[in-house]
Amino acid sequence: MKRKSLSFSQYLFFSVIAIYCVFVASFLYYQYHREKTHKVELLNSTLTMFNVDLYDHMADTAFSVKNYVARYRIRHHLQKLRVTLVDRHGKVIFDNDISSEHVKDNHLDREEIREALAAGSGYSIKRTSETLGEEFFYSANYFPEKELFVRSALPYDTDLIAMLNADKGYLWFSFLLSAILFLVFYNLTARLGAMITQLRLFARRADQDEAVDTNDLKGLGNTDLGQISRHIVDIYTRLRKAKDDLFREREKLITHLQISNEGLAIFNPGKDVVLANGLFMQYVNLISDKNIGGIEEVFQVKELQPLFDFITMSRKSFTQGDLRQKLLVVDKNGYVFNLSVALFVDNSFEISISDITKQEEQARMKQQITQNIAHELKTPVSSIQGYLETILNNPGLSSDMLKKFLERSFAQSNRLTNLLQDISTLTRMTEAGQMIEVTDVDLSSMIHNIVAELALKLEEKQMTVGINVPDKLVLQGNSSLLYSIFRNLMDNAIAYAGNGTHVNIVCYSEDEDGYYFSVSDNGVGVPSEHLGRIFERFYRVDKGRSRKLGGTGLGLAIVKNAVLFHGGNINAKPSGGGHGLEFLFTLKKKKL
Known part of the structure; x- marks a missing residue:
């Protein structure tokens, strides 16, 4: 059978009553204990005064302790008062209830005697006398002048117990007051419970999407709770209207998601998907190393972890006005994706994925072509400028030397013209590589001409x-x-190999597919840790020296791209003997 739970009003009533009872019980216990302690101290104070007064009278040689005690008993109605005198060594020298010769025990181990010896006075509330075998309340004082203990005692009988007990009148008053408070609080919580029951019924109808109005809460009257409840009804009505409006907007959003060219997904703060289109899962599967079965597995894709880390950090450190958005580019499996995450005010978030592979390839190719062309244009222009400067600065040049320099300048101007003509062709490489002009090229003649140009x-x-x-x-x-x-490999050797070095250009092998070339020098070489990166654009082994020599960091990148265009590949390694640098590359043969 299902156990019935308490209502809110019952829970509130029993909780407060329990706390109140604990408080009252603690207070009563403290008060009772405090009053009882006070009475004990009051009785001890009375006996202490008697002990001091008795000791003061003992200074009179004609004084009789026994007679003094007898008179004190009668005067104060203490017929059972017992007085004992004990010396410093614990021997009883007087006891008004028993002859001191019959007391053989040493009294120094008595509780009240030990306290009196240490502090001057002491008492024991309920201790059995080893001499008489009865329970007494003892009070003792020590007087060091005569090394004497004066101890008085009263039997711990019903009269003394009644005297020491606390007054219980305030207990009954506390119980009566508590009962009245219980009734008042029960009435208040019962009324509150009735109001909450009405609100519960209203909430149930609202949860079932039933129409409600202020008439449903008439029983609450004009109380604060009733006014609050009516405001809730008004808010609920407006929320229903807003919900209908949001539903229509949601339908529009879903339609937009399905026809969008982006992969879009919206998640609530608990990372449960709210909306997602088909492209989102398609793009995530292209990014991930394994197929994603359900959208909940998106959070396990390592390439997307920077986005999720950003969400976690933004939730911890968000301040008003922060732009909670992060962009991420992922290059994976031959595709380039632009990812973004936007974190909303309620900590829900949206992830969008765009396929920018074509745009990235086009941008990369354009950048590469622009940089390569700029680098290549510099070489013939510099050569022409150098030849012309030599002619201008040396008016006495022989006609043969002048003709030679002019011919070389003319050859470089022709190369410059050819480079400019190739700009449009290289630009079209993004559309189709076969659109670049391909002709039969005599490499042996070209290599000898390059060496002659660099003489x-x-x-x-x-x-x-x-x-x-x-x-x-x-x-x-x-x-x-x-x-x-x-040309670039020769320029590289001239710039970095060093003075007095030797450069070898060799076609060391061939097969049915292509020719195998080696361009090497015996110069200073390149440290092994840099060899894997020298073909990167703008990468410099020695940045200061490269800039001083006028290098742009693009020469070897141009070489690699040109080799790849001709169907080959290129690598670099230390030349023979571990000194210098050697470039090994292949170029495909002419196709018949």
């Missing part, structure tokens, strides 16, 4: 170059990009 720089640094490339080595590719591969 002055090589001579200035006392560097030598060895070329071991088959004659008429023809590839099908983009002439400008192939030129950038060998």
Whole structure:
């Protein structure tokens, strides 16, 4: 059988009554104990005064203790008063109820005697006399002048017990007052319970979405609770209207979610999903390393953990005015996603996922092309400027040398023209790689021309170059990009290998798919920890030295991209003997 629970009014009544009873019982116990202690101390004080007075009279040589005690008994109606004199060694020298010769026990171990010896006075409320075998109330005083204990005692009989007991009149008054308070409080809680019952019925009807009005709460009258209840009814009516409006807006939101190009999901503060569209789960599965069966498993995807960590931290440290939003870019499984989380005031939150793979690829390609073109434009312009500056600063140049410099300037201007023409082609790489112009390129001739162009720089640094490339080595590719591969590798060696070094350009192998090249030097080399990153854009092994030499940090990145475009790959390692640097790369052969 189900146990019936207490109503709120009953619970309130019994709780307050229990607390009140504990308080009253504690107070009565304290008061009773305090009054009883007071009476004990009062009796002890009376006997102490007697002991002191008796000791004072003992100074008279004609004084008789026995007679004094007898008179004191009659005068104060204490017929059972017992007086004992004990010396410093605990021997009884006088007892008005028994001859001192019959007392053999040492009294120093008596409780009241020990206290009197330590503090000058002491008492024992209820102790059995070892001499008479009866219970007494003892009070003792020690007088060090004569090393004497004066002890008085009264039998612990019914008269003394009645005298020491506390007055119980205030107890009955307390019980009567408590009973009146119980009745008053019961009446108040019963009325409160009736009002709460009406409110409960109203809440039940509201929970069942039934129409309610102020007439449902007539029994509450014009009390504060009745006024509050009527306000609740008005609020409930407005909330029902707002609920209907929200339902219509929710339908609009659901429709928007389903047709949106973004993956969207809204969660309540407990991380339960409120709304989510199909794209959300599709994108999460593309991001995650394993298939997600249900939306509750989203919180286990490690790539999304920064968003959930942000939610947790924002809930702890939120202050008014904070923008509680976080953006995150995830590059995973060949896709790039833009994720964002927005935390609302009620701690619910929304997660949106956008597929920006195409936009990222286009932006990355445009950035890469722009940087590569800027770097490549600098080389021919610098060469032309150098040749022309030499001609202007040396008016006495021979006609042969002047013609040679002008021819080289013209060759660099042609290369500059070709680079500018390639800008539009490289821009279209994002749409289709085959749109870049591909022709037959004589690599052996191109490599010898590059070395000839760099003759002055090589001579200035006392560097030598060895070329071991088959004659008429023809590839099908983009002439400008192939030129950038060998030119940038040579520029890199000239800039960083060091004076007096040697550079080797070798086609060391070939197979049915392509040619295998090596460009190496015996210079200072690159520490092994940097080899894996030298192809990154703007990465510099020695930043200060690179800037001093005018490098942009893009040369080797251009080389890698050009190699990849021609179907190959490139790596770097220390050259033979552990000194210098060697680049190994492949380029696909001409397709028949």
